[in-house]
Amino acid sequence: MTSANRLDRLRTRRRKFVKRNGKRLFRRIDRWLAGQSRIPDDAVLDARHFPWIDEFVGQWRVIRAELDALLRHRDELPRFQDISPDQRKISPDDLWRTFVFSGFGHRSEQARVLCPETARLLDGVPRLESAFFSILAPGKQVPSHRGVTKGMVRCHLGLKIPREPERCTMLVGGVRCVWREGEVIFFDDTYPHEVHNDTDEERAVLLFDFERPMRLRGRLVARLLMVLLRRTAYFKDALRQQSAWEKHYREKVLEARGAGAAQPGPGATRPPPPASSAGTPPPR
Numbered sequence: 001m002t003s004a005n006r007l008d009r010l011r012t013r014r015r016k017f018v019k020r021n022g023k024r025l026f027r028r029i030d031r032w033l034a035g036q037s038r039i040p041d042d043a044v045l046d047a048r049h050f051p052w053i054d055e056f057v058g059q060w061r062v063i064r065a066e067l068d069a070l071l072r073h074r075d076e077l078p079r080f081q082d083i084s085p086d087q088r089k090i091s092p093d094d095l096w097r098t099f100v101f102s103g104f105g106h107r108s109e110q111a112r113v114l115c116p117e118t119a120r121l122l123d124g125v126p127r128l129e130s131a132f133f134s135i136l137a138p139g140k141q142v143p144s145h146r147g148v149t150k151g152m153v154r155c156h157l158g159l160k161i162p163r164e165p166e167r168c169t170m171l172v173g174g175v176r177c178v179w180r181e182g183e184v185i186f187f188d189d190t191y192p193h194e195v196h197n198d199t200d201e202e203r204a205v206l207l208f209d210f211e212r213p214m215r216l217r218g219r220l221v222a223r224l225l226m227v228l229l230r231r232t233a234y235f236k237d238a239l240r241q242q243s244a245w246e247k248h249y250r251e252k253v254l255e256a257r258g259a260g261a262a263q264p265g266p267g268a269t270r271p272p273p274p275a276s277s278a279g280t281p282p283p284r
Contacts, residue, residue, distance in 0.1 A: 023148075026148055026149050026225065029149075029221065029225065030149065030150040030190055032218075032221075033149070033150045033151055033212070033214065033218050033221065033222060034150055035218075036214045036215045036217060036218025036219075036221075037150075037212055037213070037214050037218065038213040038214055038215065039153075039212065039213050041150075041188070042173075042188065043172045043173025043174070043175050043187060043188055043191040043193075044172055044173070044175045044177060044185065044186070044187045044188075045153065045186040045187060045188065046186070047184055047186055049186070049213070050153075050155075050186060052124060052125070052126065053155070053184055055121060055124065056121055056157055056184065056206075057157075057182060057183070057184060059117065059121060060157060060158075060159065060181070060182040061182075062117045062118075063115075063117065063118045063121070063157070063159060063206055064159045064160065064181075066114070066115040066116075066117060066118050067099075067115075067118075067133055067159055067160065067204055067206075068160075069114075070099055070114065070115070070133070071135070071204075073253050074097065074135075076248075076249060076252055076253050077097040077098065077099055077135065078097065078098055078099075078241075078245045079091070079094055079096060079097055079098075080096045080097070080098050081096075082241060082245065083098060083100065083238055083241045083242050083245065084234070084237075084238045084241070090142055090143055090145050091142060093140075094137075095136065095137035095139070095140040096134070096135070096136055096137070096140060096142070097135040097137075098132045098133060098134060098135065099111065099115075099132055099133040099135075100131075100132040100242055101115070101118065101119060101122055101131040101132055101208075102122065102128055102129070102130055102131045102132075102208075103129075103130050103132075103235075103238065103239070103242065104129060104130065104226065104229065104230050104235055105128070105129055105226070105230075106239070107119075108242070108246065110246050110249070110250070118206065122208060125208060125210050126210055126211065127210050127211030128208060128209075128210050129152055129208075129209045129210060129211065129226065130207075130208060130209040131206070131207065131208035131209070132206075132207055132208075133159075133204060133205075133206060133207075134156075134204065134205050134206075134207040135160075135202065135203075135204045136195065136197045136202065136203045136204070137197075137202060138197060138199060138200045138201055138202060139197060139198070139199075139200070140195070140197045140203075141194075141195065141196055141197070142194055142195040142196075143194055144171075144192045144193065144194040145192070145193065145194070146189065146190055146191070146192055146193070147188075147189030147190050148190075148229070149190065149222065149225055149226075150188065150190045150212065151211065151212055151214070151218070151221075151222030151223075151225060151226070152189070152209040152210065152211065152212060152222075153186060153187075153188065153209070153210060153211075153212050154186070154187055154188070154189045154207065154208070154209050155184055155185070155186050155207070155208055155209075155210070156170075156179065156184065156185045156187075156205040156206070156207055157182075157183075157184050157205055157206040158179040158180050158181045158182060158183050158184070158185075158205055159181065159204045159205055159206060160181070160202060160203065160204035161179045161180060161181050161203055162197070162199035162200075162201035162202075162203060163199075163201065164199055165178050165179060165180055166178055167197075167198045167199045168196070168197045168198065168199050168201075168203050169195070169196055170185070170193060170194070170195045170196075171193060171194050171195075171196075172187045172188075172189075172191055172192075172193040173187075173188070173191030173192065173193070175187075179203065179205060189209075211223075
């Protein structure tokens with residue numbers, strides 16, 4: 001057996017160990033975090049709890065324009081499982097693509113250059129953990145799954161929604177959600193949730209996770225959990241995959257077309273810096 005094969009086997013065992021034992025620990029702590037929350041422990045949450053979202057809603061067309069520029073090279077965007085191999089179980093095909101701004105607090109400088117206005121808005125999210133464009137192809141189905149920790153709240157900002165939105169939905173804890181362009185959905189992804197795009201059109205949202213408003217003890221425990229998560233193979237492997245993709249994108253798209261032609265965002269006038277330390281979001 002080669003050293004590369006041994007390393008792959010070691011990483012696989014490490015991921016399985018973390019998933020098996022880490023999920024049990026996080027689920028137990030989630031029950032306690034729910035009691036520390038300053039907002040309801042509901043599957044879908046009222047946007048009025050998060051008044052800072054108004055700027056996103058007001059600027060959604062600007063964000064959409066930066067997304068549209070990226071979608072000119074749709075096939076070069078990574079599949080979700082390319083960044084996080086653990087997600088292959090819920091997305092083994094080519095129908096879910098992403099563009100990462102931030103993962104576990106590590107932010108992508110390349111994404112900031114390509115989509116400066118989106119990155120600026122994300123800078124204003126309190127205790128942002130993860131953020132990426134989530135792009136589902138026509139017919140994509142994401143089976144029921146649960147997120148990592150109740151210490152986070154998730155937001156979807158609708159950017160590109162099929163003309164029949166009622167046929168492109170998400171079920172969260174038994175609540176049916178329908179995306180609409182320029183509107184947001186806040187939810188707790190530790191509730192089982194699944195997605196069905198039963199249309200012949202693409203669906204794209206800006207997805208981001210941020211710290212749940214909690215009492216002091218809850219915040220401290222949630223932050224400690226995230227520190228531990230950043231030390232796992234799951235995070236380190238995803239970090240390596242994201243850096244490799246950014247290098248590939250620079251060479252395949254940006255350098256091939258010329259820095260000026262390939263930078264879609266307004267105000268982006270300099271070539272992308274070296275690959276960043278952007279990670280990937282926790283399991284979807």
